[in-house]
Amino acid sequence: MRLFGSWDNTRTTSGISYHCGFCGTNAAPSAYYYCVSKSSTSSKTTARIYICPNCNKPTYKSESEQIPGFKFGHEVKHLPNDEVRELYKEARKCTSIGAFTSSVLACRKLLMNVAVSQGAEEGKSFVEYINFLESRGYIPPGGRTWVDEIRKHGNQATHEIEMKTKEQAEGIIVFTEMLLKFIFEFPASVTSTSSS
Template identity: 50%
Template sequence: MAIIPDNIYKYNDYDSGREWYKTIQLRSRKFTCANCSSYVASDEGYAKEHLNDYDGGISPGSSLVYGIYLCPHCDFPTYFTENNVQFPMPSFGKEIADLPEDIDYLYNEARSSFSAAAFTGAVLLSRKALSNIAIHFGAEDGKRFAFYVEFLDNNGYIPKNSKAWVDKIRKMGNDATHKKEAKTKEEAETTLKFLEMLLVINFEYLKEDL
């Protein structure tokens, strides 16, 4: 395990804080920070490999292959691979307050799985969360997933024109369980988008005290 030396940060004389040590100027990149959720543009960090190095930075005509960018808002490091993949990715979707505990943790674990590029896990967790939503609204526990899809649809918890979304999630969940192929980022986005919509409609917009 790598040991991070105590002097990895240098002292900041202006605000008595700490900042990253010996950063360089990089080609500017826009991204959403996984730590603070801000959409930022950063040109500070560390280059794994770059061209036309000059004075400890990147020349205007250079091509950064991959490296670490620091968020100008919270100073959190974000790594971009040579294939332009971001680690960690921001959690997908919005935070939804006051969800039942057994739904809240599944939804947020699915979002965290997406952030870690664990897309198959995100699909399975979204499917489980959908089952728990049905159980929360009175469906019998221990049934097959298709039963919960029908329960939600027949009892008006799903918008009339959205059942195709649920069927798509059901198919993805079955494929993730029984087939070897890993799920893609796009498939995980589809399941999480639908799950978020269902949670917002049934828990955020339709509270009993409104």
Template identity: 50%
Template sequence: MSNGWNHTAKIESLSFECGFCNNKVASDIGFFNNNNIDGLRARIRICPHCSKPTFFLGSKKLPDISPGNDVKSVPEEVHALYQEARNCISISAYTASVLISRKLLMNIAVSQGAKENLRFIEYVDFLAENGFVPPNGRGWVDHIRKKGNEATHEISLMDRDDATELVTFSEMLLKFIFEFPASVPALPSA
């Protein structure tokens, strides 16, 4: 092939976590490029569990694992934003993930009764003042706000650590507000 990519073939085996199915697998089937790309060896490996492709360029892998876990009993639009923030990290879109984590706070507040079209700080205050932030959690909500503001208003890129810490806190907040209360058994009628 003129572009250097070969047909599916047996290639050197590599163990990795599939970014699609999250299984730890080892694959020796895929595509390889006879030419280096940017001086790095390129491979496309086929997951033996879900049959989806993962692109490797040197040690970089796309898609990577999405950090965090699924959260139950979350309203559909809020859940979609949380998943989008996680998925952005899997494709190295860290600044986008931080921006979505900021937007997620606003959507959580509105889902819990805050009015729309407030200033962002008013959504943060609403969550804190109405018991939707766990004890000692106000600092984390402010951290999401500040990181989101930095990503929005400054010429700076966010990194994987920035995005992952915001997704981790967002997961905890979603569990605190939605999943845990929904899992409490109903009290018997008196």
């Protein structure tokens, strides 16, 4: 849809908040730029640009969209290499633009990269990577359910026509985040605490 109108000077605001797609904070700007759509009978504010008070970057918001959108999930510390770190960031970033099927696929691929980062050989089947993680204790008690959800939804995204929903992608991000924290963040946190 083409937006007709002009961007005008700032207006002050209060009580407005949004999750910044750049820095992830819950931003509460004090002013915004606005786009006014004018017709022969009326004018209406149709979109706004807020400047995040935390990172000073702009976010476009209309009634139906926010650009950039909020990346679902949380950062995980102590990820072992660029491949694991970047795939997790990619999966989260996909949720911010509505690419939910791509987010699920990235999480599935991430499981293979995690296994290789922990010593599994490259070129194995997906099931072999899952078995490797489980046999080495990288999947917590009860965590096999998380891994099976990631596997199941990833397989569906790969082999079936049906697209993944926002809720499904966010659920897979949660499972992936918990697994990454169990394997990387929690052990590194204990190590750094005990050496202090």
